[in-house]
Structures are given as C-alpha cells and as structure tokens.
Amino acid sequence: MSRKRGNGRRFNNNFSRKPSNGERSSDDPNLQESLKSNSYRTYTPLVSFAPPSAEVDDESTYYTVNLQLSPVQMGIMARNDHWQQQFKGLGAFNHYFGLLTTTANGYELCDVWDGYFHLTLVKFRTSIPPDDLECLFRSFTSHACSPAIPNLLFRGSQLAVHPGTTRKKERKKIDFVVLYIDLSPEIQEFYQAIQDLLNDIRKQAKASNWNLIPIDKLHVTIRKYSNTQIDIKAIPIKHLPIEFHCSRLEIKQTREQGLARYEKARKEGNNYQWWSGVTVIDGTCLGCRKWILSQDWAGFCLQCGKYESVKPVWSTDDIKDHLDQKLEEQGQNVETSTLNEK
Ligand SMILES: [Zn+2]
Numbered sequence: 565m566s567r568k569r570g571n572g573r574r575f576n577n578n579f580s581r582k583p584s585n586g587e588r589s590s591d592d593p594n595l596q597e598s599l600k601s602n603s604y605r606t607y608t609p610l611v612s613f614a615p616p617s618a619e620v621d622d623e624s625t626y627y628t629v630n631l632q633l634s635p636v637q638m639g640i641m642a643r644n645d646h647w648q649q650q651f652k653g654l655g656a657f658n659h660y661f662g663l664l665t666t667t668a669n670g671y672e673l674c675d676v677w678d679g680y681f682h683l684t685l686v687k688f689r690t691s692i693p694p695d696d697l698e699c700l701f702r703s704f705t706s707h708a709c710s711p712a713i714p715n716l717l718f719r720g721s722q723l724a725v726h727p728g729t730t731r732k733k734e735r736k737k738i739d740f741v742v743l744y745i746d747l748s749p750e751i752q753e754f755y756q757a758i759q760d761l762l763n764d765i766r767k768q769a770k771a772s773n774w775n776l777i778p779i780d781k782l783h784v785t786i787r788k789y790s791n792t793q794i795d796i797k798a799i800p801i802k803h804l805p806i807e808f809h810c811s812r813l814e815i816k817q818t819r820e821q822g823l824a825r826y827e828k829a830r831k832e833g834n835n836y837q838w839w840s841g842v843t844v845i846d847g848t849c850l851g852c853r854k855w856i857l858s859q860d861w862a863g864f865c866l867q868c869g870k871y872e873s874v875k876p877v878w879s880t881d882d883i884k885d886h887l888d889q890k891l892e893e894q895g896q897n898v899e900t901s902t903l904n905e906k
Contacts, residue, residue, distance in 0.1 A: 678842055
C-alpha cells in the first residue's frame with residue numbers, strides 16, 4: 565500500500581514489507597518478554613526535554629552541517645540487555661519501528677528517505693552564491709583535528725513531536741517526529757572536539773544566522789512529510805533503544821537548492837549534478853531507466869532498489885571510499901534485515 569504524503573507526494577513504503585527469513589516479528593513471545601523485563605544499561609540521562617524552539621524551515625534556504633547516517637550500508641542496532649537485532653538496508657528504520665510497535669502503523673512511523681537520515685549540528689546561511697561556495701570548499705582543509713566519526717556510537721531512546729507551524733509552503737502544519745540522542749561521555753567529548761572544525765567551516769562559508777544545535781537537543785528527524793497523528797507514547801523505544809554510527813560529517817545544501825541549481829544549469833546548457841545514487845529526471849529513474857510517476861518518487865526506486873542522496877558541498881569523507889566500494893560490490897542490493905541475536 566502507499567500512503568498519501570502531506571505534501572501531495574505518495575510515500576511508498578511497501579518495499580520488502582514482510583520480515584525476511586529468520587527475522588523476529590513483534591509478536592515473538594521471547595522479544596515481548598525481553599521488552600517487559602528489560603533493565604537496559606543507562607547512560608548519562610538527557611539534560612533536558614524542554615521542547616526546542618520551533619524548527620526553522622530549513623528546506624529552502626539553509627545549509628546544514630550534518631552527521632550523515634547510512635542505515636542502508638552500515639545498519640542500525642536495536643539493543644537491550646537481553647536482546648539485540650541489526651536492521652540493515654532499505655527501510656532499516658521502518659523495520660525497527662515495525663518490530664518495536666505492535667500496532668499496525670509502527671512500520672509507517674518513519675517517512676524520511678533512506679539516503680536522508682542525518683543528525684544536524686548547525687544550520688546557517690551565507691550570501692556566497694552556491695557555485696562559489698562549492699568551489700571555495702573544494703580546497704577547504706581544517707587544522708582542527710577531525711574526530712573519528714565512524715567510531716562514535718549514538719544511541720536514541722526518546723521520541724518527541726515538534727510542531728511544524730513555522731514550516732513553509734505545503735509542509736506548513738506538518739509536525740516533526742524526532743529521535744533524541746542520549747548523552748554519553750563520548751558524545752560530550754565529541755561535541756566539544758568538533759567545535760573547532762565547525763568554527764573553521766563558519767569562517768570559510770562567511771556564515772550568517774549560525775544556529776548551533778545545543779548538545780541536549782541533538783536529534784535525528786524521522787518523520788517530516790506525513791500528517792497522520794501517531795501516538796508516540798505507544799512506542800516502547802525506551803525498552804529497546806536504537807544504536808547507530810554515522811559515516812561522515814557533511815555540509816549539505818537542501819534538495820530544493822540542488823534542484824534549482826540543476827534547472828538553472830540546464831537552461832544555460834550546462835550540467836550540474838546535485839544528487840548521488842539515483843534520482844528521477846523527466847519521469848525516469850536514472851538507475852533502471854523505468855518510468856516513474858513523479859508523485860510516486862519518495863527518494864528511492866521501488867523497481868531497482870537504488871536511492872537518492874543530496875551531494876554534499878563538503879564532506880570529511882572518512883570512510884566514503886570504503887563505503888562506495890562496498891556499495892559497488894553489493895550493487896546496492898542489500899539485505900533488509902539481519903538477525904543478530906545474543
Ligand atoms: Zn530505478
């Protein structure tokens with residue numbers, strides 16, 4: 565089935581909806597027992613859950629400095645003291661929430677595309693034109709030590725809804741659901757260590773409206789397109805928290821900015837590629853060349869299983885080459901889930 569998105573596009577999430585062989589389903593009695601009896605290890609508690617100021621609409625004008633998640637290649641882990649399971653491949657987050665929630669719509673909680681999961685550190689604006697900015701960052705090096713991002717473990721055990729009242733255009737009034745990052749000594753150390761690099765980026769980009777996300781508000785947005793109300797209190801995430809690593813740090817333009825640059829270049833007879841992976845152009849998936857109804861494009865192609873990511877303005881590229889190579893080997897046809905029981 566397909567869900568109608570709040571912005572008029574349809575979000576197809578019926579890819580591999582069935583659990584693969586060996587995967588546990590949420591009615592597994594052992595898992596349910598584990599969820600009930602779990603006393604998972606605790607990290608330093610989150611500093612505060614006061615709602616952050618309303619999220620600024622970052623979909624048209626802002627650049628962001630993000631830690632990029634790669635659930636398709638790197639997977640995510642659901643873990644408590646009694647049980648763990650890795651989710652890897654297209655729809656990893658959907659499968660996780662599907663397992664976690666006994667109600668039918670757990671699987672459909674997430675509506676962020678697989679290539680778009682990230683953790684924002686900073687939002688900013690700049691008056692430097694996009695092409696010049698990208699050119700400027702081509703030779704960017706920071707003297708700040710770059711922390712080993714892929715080694716850092718992030719853990720989330722709390723969901724929150726934030727109103728979308730300040731969002732623009734058709735997304736106005738569509739609320740966000742975010743997954744907050746639990747604070748650990750490692751995250752605190754990382755957050756301190758990354759500040760020098762962020763400041764170097766700020767200078768290089770001649771940034772204005774520099775909006776640093778406070779450490780206790782670090783989050784991954786998992787739902788931002790659909791307006792169906794979901795009772796997040798019914799999702800027992802505390803009993804089976806999610807863990808993941810990030811692949812790299814990136815400076816990102818928005819998809820809208822990328823599209824506008826592409827169209828401008830096209831009119832001028834030039835090429836500009838804003839995406840990596842595949843996208844849909846003139847109604848056709850660039851991967852399999854099959855016809856796609858534009859309202860059905862949700863960041864990935866159901867026919868060839870490839871997906872779209874916005875190409876970064878700059879990236880730490882720590883393990884990018886490794887990932888690209890792995891991706892090539894796997895042809896992006898990765899398993900949807902892997903059982904990994906203790
Ligand atoms: Zn395709």
